[in-house]
Amino acid sequence: MNNNEGPEVLIAEEDIRKRVAAFADQISRDYAGKGKLVLVGVLKGAFILLADLSRRLTIPHRVEFIAVSSYGKSSVSTGAVRLIMDLREDIDNKHVLIVEDIVDTGHTLHYLLSLLKARSPASLRTCALVRKSERAQIDVSIDYLGFDVPDVWVVGYGLDYAEQYRTLPYIGILHPREEAKHTPTPGDGC
Ligand code: IMP
Ligand code: MG
Numbered sequence: 001m002n003n004n005e006g007p008e009v010l011i012a013e014e015d016i017r018k019r020v021a022a023f024a025d026q027i028s029r030d031y032a033g034k035g036k037l038v039l040v041g042v043l044k045g046a047f048i049l050l051a052d053l054s055r056r057l058t059i060p061h062r063v064e065f066i067a068v069s070s071y072g073k074s075s076v077s078t079g080a081v082r083l084i085m086d087l088r089e090d091i092d093n094k095h096v097l098i099v100e101d102i103v104d105t106g107h108t109l110h111y112l113l114s115l116l117k118a119r120s121p122a123s124l125r126t127c128a129l130v131r132k133s134e135r136a137q138i139d140v141s142i143d144y145l146g147f148d149v150p151d152v153w154v155v156g157y158g159l160d161y162a163e164q165y166r167t168l169p170y171i172g173i174l175h176p177r178e179e180a181k182h183t184p185t186p187g188d189g190c
Contacts, residue, residue, distance in 0.1 A: 007155055007165065007172030011147055016129070016157055016171065019146045020049065023127060024056030027144065031095060036060045038096045038121075040087065042112065043067035045101030048158035048166070049129050053099060064089060070108045079137070081111035096121040097144075100128040101158045106138035113140065130154065130171065147171075 031037045037057075041050035043065050054063055067085035096116060103109050109126060117124055127144035134151045149171075155161050156168030165174070 006168060007174050009170050010149060010152075010154060010173050011130075011157075011171040013169040016146075016169075017052075019129070020052050021056055023144050023146070024053055024058075027053075027097065027127070028058040031059050031061075031097075034059075034095050034122075036062055036094070038089075038091055038094045039063050040091075040096060040098045040112075040116070041065050042098065042100045042108070043085065044166070045158045045160065046099045046129075049101060050099050053127070062089075064091075066112065068108055068111065070111075079105065079107045081108050083115070090119070091116060092120045093122050095123045096125070098124070098126045100126065102130040102132070102154065103128045103140065103142060104132050104135050106136050106140045109140045109142075110138045129157070130159075 027037075037059060039050060039054055039061055041047060041063065044067070050063065054061065064087050065085065066083075066087055068081050069084050070079070070081045098109070098112055098116070100109055100112075109128070113124065113126070125143040126141065128142050129146040130149050131142060131145055131147070132151055133148050153161060153174045154171050155165035155174050156171045158166055159171065160166045161174050165172070
């Protein structure tokens, strides 16, 4: 599926749906009988993945959000991660799964892992739909990974470029030509 208007399809809607269903099955098996899992969605990009994943889980869980910013005013990571909004609930002795849209340099996930690890969860794991492995600067472990993508700017299924394209049902590649059509309003890179 592609259309003449939108970004070129990299990962089709159906492939995302199958992968998220597979995550949900795996996570439901891995955490069965362990009490209530805490899903920590990283705003803003993970909101769609979190919504789809949480509705497919067959185990008791609760949903929390955290917001960080890593990119400042450009689409190039500075490596400096800021906490914009913290969790509302304590996670000590809880099984926690961080749900991220994309792991690029790895700085954001690395920051979140050390932040949350310090709060003594019973366990702490990570789930990311997409990883740009060529761009890794820090080695972070992703326990549930959807897809590896090349070093391109991807949008859709929660991922944005200057707050656009988040609601595309597929993951597409934003080519420089299309970027040029939009004035890159400073975003938080969330
Ligand atoms: P990292 O700290 O470099 O791993 O960056 C992670 C964050 O940057 C992600 O959570 C996204 O919010 C954002 N990001 C990185 N690459 C992309 C992309 O290709 N499209 C949209 N957002 C991205
Ligand atoms: Mg993100």
